[in-house]
Amino acid sequence: MTFKRPIKRKYMLGTTPIEPLKRTSALLKGPELFIKRDDLSLLAGGGNKSRKLEYLVADALRKGADTLVTCGAYQSNHARLTLAAAKREGLKCHLVLSDPTGHGRGAAEASGNLFLDRLLGADKIILKPKDTDLFQALDDEVDACTDAGLKPYAITLGGSSVLGCLGYVDCALEIAAHEISIKEEFDYIVVPVGSGGTMAGLIAGLREAGSKAKVLGINVLMKKVTQEPRIWQLVQQIADLHKIGASAVEEDVQCFDEGLGEGYALPTDEMREAVKLLAEKEGILLDPTYTGKAFAGLIALIRNGFFKPEDKVLFIHTGGSPALFEHQDWFVESNEMTNLPESEDTVE
Incomplete structure (x- = not known):
C-alpha cells in the first residue's frame, strides 16, 4: 500500500x-x-518522534527556516530528537520546556533528556514553571526569533x-x-x-x-x-x-x-x-x-x-x-x- x-x-x-x-x-x-x-x-x-520529524524538518527546510522551535516537558523525548535533527541539518534549535512534576532539577543539574539537550548543544533552552501554557510560550518564542532576524519553524507539542x-x-x-x-x-x-x-x-x-x-x-x-x-x-x-x-x-x-x-x-x-x-x-x-x-x-x-x-x-x-x-x-x-x-x- x-x-x-x-x-x-x-x-x-x-x-x-x-x-x-x-x-x-x-x-x-x-x-x-x-x-x-x-x-x-x-x-x-x-524514539517515535523521529518518524514525525522526517516530515516536519523536511517542511522546515523547504520553507527556508534556519531555526527549529518546539516545546515539551523538561524530560521531553520530542525536544531531544528535534534538537538532534536540527544539528544533523545544520539548523539552530530553541526549546521551550516546563516541569510537569513541579520538582524537577534545573538545566545545570538534570540528567536524562535535559542533560542530552545540553550535550547536543541546544542554542536556547527556556525553562518554564509547571502550569505554563506551552502553546502560548512556543508562539512567544517564535515571535522573539523573528524579531531577532531568525527564520523560525514552529513544531507543536510532540510533533503531532x-x-x-x-x-x-x-x-x-x-x-x-x-x-x-x-x-x-x-x-x-x-x-x-x-x-x-x-x-x-x-x-x-x-x-x-x-x-x-x-x-x-x-x-x-x-x-x-x-x-x-x-x-x-x-x-x-x-x-x-x-x-x-x-x-x-x-x-x-x-x-x-x-x-x-x-x-x-x-x-x-x-x-x-x-x-x-x-x-x-x-x-x-x-x-x-x-x-x-x-x-x-x-x-x-x-x-x-x-x-x-x-x-x-x-x-x-x-x-x-x-x-x-x-x-x-x-x-x-x-x-x-x-x-x-x-x-x-x-x-x-
Whole structure:
C-alpha cells in the first residue's frame, strides 16, 4: 500500500523490527505479545518522534527556516530528537520546556533528556514553571526569533500536527506489510498516547492498508474524555488533507486511563513493575513517562480479561529510555546494592 506523501528526511534505520515477547507472554498468561521497536532510530537516543520529524524538518527546510522551535516537558523525548535533527541539518534549535512534576532539577543539574539537550548543544533552552501554557510560550518564542532576524519553524507539542502524523501512517504501513508477509494479523496494537499524533497516524494508516487490527491507546497525558475527541479530529484531518484513512470511524479511537495514575510524568507502582518486567525478562528498556505507563496499562487490561488467550497484541515501543537516568530513585532501593563485592580499587 502506498500513498502520495510529501518529501521527507531520513531519520529512521528503515523498517523497525517486530519481536515476540515470549517470556513476558508466558509470565502474564494472557494473549501473545509482540513489540515494535520504534525506540530505534538514527537520531540521538532514538524514539517515535523521529518518524514525525522526517516530515516536519523536511517542511522546515523547504520553507527556508534556519531555526527549529518546539516545546515539551523538561524530560521531553520530542525536544531531544528535534534538537538532534536540527544539528544533523545544520539548523539552530530553541526549546521551550516546563516541569510537569513541579520538582524537577534545573538545566545545570538534570540528567536524562535535559542533560542530552545540553550535550547536543541546544542554542536556547527556556525553562518554564509547571502550569505554563506551552502553546502560548512556543508562539512567544517564535515571535522573539523573528524579531531577532531568525527564520523560525514552529513544531507543536510532540510533533503531532497533521503533517507529523504521516510518520505513523508510515509505521502503520510497515505493520500491514508485516502481517501480509507472515500471513497472520494482529488483533490489537497498543500505543502510549500523549499528544495523540502517533495513535491518529496508526489508525489512518491501518484503515488505508485494510488491516483489521484495532488500535488501543493508553493515556499518559490526559484522560479518555479529552483524548478521544482530539485524536478523532486528527484522524479526520489526515483523511481530509492527505486522503488517507477515509474509511476510519469514530469508534476506531479507543483510549484507556489504566496506567495514567495521578498524572503526566508522575510515577506509579504499576509503571515500576512494567519497566522492571521488560528489563528483566526481555532485556528491553522502557521509560517512566510513556512506555512504562503504557505497558502497565496493557498489563492491567490483560489481568482484567480484556483480551482472549489467542489474541495477538503488538505494543509500540516509542522510546524514551534516557529519562530513566533522571529518575533512578524511582527504581533502585538503597538496600538493593548492599551485597555487591568490595572493590580493591579506590577512586580518588
